[in-house]
Amino acid sequence: MFTHLRLTNFKAWKDTGNIELKPVTMLLGTNSSGKSTLIQSLLLLKQTVQSPDRTVHLNLGGDEVNDLFNFGSFDDVLNQAAEGARQFAIGFDFQRDGSDRVGSGSFDCTYGRTSSGGVAIQTLDLRAGNRKFRAIRRDKGAYSITVNDEATPRFKGSHYAPERSIAFSADAIADLDQDGPAVEDLSLAIRRELDGIIYLGPLRRNPERDYLWNKTKPGEIGIDGHSAIDALLANALLKGEEQNHIVHGVSHWLARMKVADKLEVRQLGRSSRYELIVHRDGVTSNLRDVGIGVSQVLPVLVVAYFAPSGSTxxxxxxxxxxxxxxxxxxxxxxxxxxxxxxxxFIVETHSEHLFRRMQTLMAKQEVTADQAAMYFVERDGKAAKLLSLELDDYGRLKNWPEGFFGDALGETREQARLMFQRQQAAKQ
Incomplete structure (x- = not known):
């Protein structure tokens, strides 16, 4: 999982500092404040490592089929108030389970604009344990490679340019000799962490009356959840040890939400088409005929069970x-x-109800400060500003952001004042 995130001069963020990420991290805040930008920084790296062009330094997007976002140009990403060198930086720390050769590490990369308008890595730092590997851009696209805090580069040249933001070139790995396998393992661990990101955006597909299933399991859900139903069908219809675990899991949470009693996959005759049936209060309905909320939350519930262990x-x-x-x-x-x-889970939300329940879970000691983090994002002039929300052991917020969720206590006081005022007037 990702344990920290750092952004400098990236879109709305001048400097985020070192943001701590937990197993459950919630991002709250005003509209257009910069919440989504925190998420997009990781998605930018994900689409870069998945680029078919291994020589690319940063894939800003443009391929509507394969890319998650189109970030535009270098100038669109660079913070408008950036001072000094026109560069932006992305960094993160991560921790993986014991099955990986690299249990934890960090990635920090600074990007600049080339004379042709493209993006080029200025410095790339990869760390694991007490080993640090650095690539630094020199004149005319050459790069020098250093290990730890060596004053003199081990070697330099244009063929040592990093690849896909996270990897040293094959020549650099070979010339690093005994350190080569270590930096290669580190890059692989970073790639796995980025590949393990599963993103579901705010705009999800509307439900269909029935679905054609091609008897395969989808590789991903899709940013609009378009393959969530395929994942449900595969789980219900393909034989295996975990058959129906997604269907049962989704049904459990729909019942907890009181929007349905259970979900059922039903074949249409002997065809390859299936419909999703929603059971509630003894009534069965096609998914298309129930409230839009069920179909919109369905991909959220599906991805919770579809995502492999270790995913973000x-x-x-x-x-x-x-x-x-x-x-x-x-x-x-x-x-x-x-x-x-x-x-x-890294969740961007506007829901006061979701936040309030998290407070209650903390008060019940069902979640601790080590397991969940909550941040409030707001604008400070042209720049985004991050506030770490501090909760005590009873779930009470110590530093409530002014004016975001409204003033529930103030509304109650005003209602009581008006009631008393009207009662007094009626007595006169």
Whole structure:
């Protein structure tokens, strides 16, 4: 999982500092404040490591089929108030389970603009344990390679240019001799961490009345959840040890949210088409005929069980079209699934109900400060500003952000004042 994130001069962020990420991390804040940018920085790296061009330094997007986002140009990414060198930086720390050769490490990369308008790595730092590997851009596209804090580079040349932001070139690995396998393992661990990001955006597909299943399991859910139903069908219909575990898991949380009793996959005759049936209060309905909230939360529930152990699930506005109780239950989902399935959730949300339930879970000691982090993002002039929300052992917020969720206590006081005022007037 990702344990820290760092951004400098990246879009709305001048300097985030070292943001601590937990198994469940919630990002709250005002509209257009910079919450989504925190998520997009990781997605930018993910689409870079998955680029078919291994020589690319940063894939800003443009391929509507294969890319997650189109970030535009270097100038679109660079913070408008950036001072000095026109560069931006992305960094993160990570920790993996014991099966990997590299249990933990860090990535830090600074990017600059080339004369042709492209993006080039200026410095790349990869760290694991007490070993640090650095590539530094020199004149005319040449790079020098150093290990730890060596004053003199081991070698330099254009053929030592890093690849896909995270990897040293084959020539650099070969010339690093005994350190070559170490930096190669580190790059592989970083790639696995980025490949393990599963992103579900705020705009999800509308439901269909029935679905054609091609008898295969999808490789991913898709940023709009378009393959969530395929994942459900595969889990229900393919024979295996975990058959129906996604269907049962989704049904459990739909019932907890009180939006349905259970979900059923039903074949249409003897065809290859299937419909999703929603059971509630003894009534069965096609998914197309129930409230939009069910179909919109379905990909969120599916991805929670579909994601492999060790994945990072990134969600934007998972609460969309859900009533308040259902929004609250999402907090329980994130905490329970993160613990049960060893997956990480990074959630951007506007839901006060989701946040309030997280407070309650902390008060109940069902989640601790080591397992969950919550941040509030707001604008400070042109720049984004991050506030770490501090909760005590009873879930009470010590540093409430002014004006975001409204003033519930103030509204109650005003209602009481007006009631008393009207009662007094009636007596006169």
């Amino acid at each position: 699930i990134v969600l934007e506005e998972p609460e969309i079209h859900l009533h308040p109780l259902a929004q609250s239950v999402l907090a329980e989902l994130f905490v329970a699934i993160s613990r049960q399935r060893k997956v990480q």
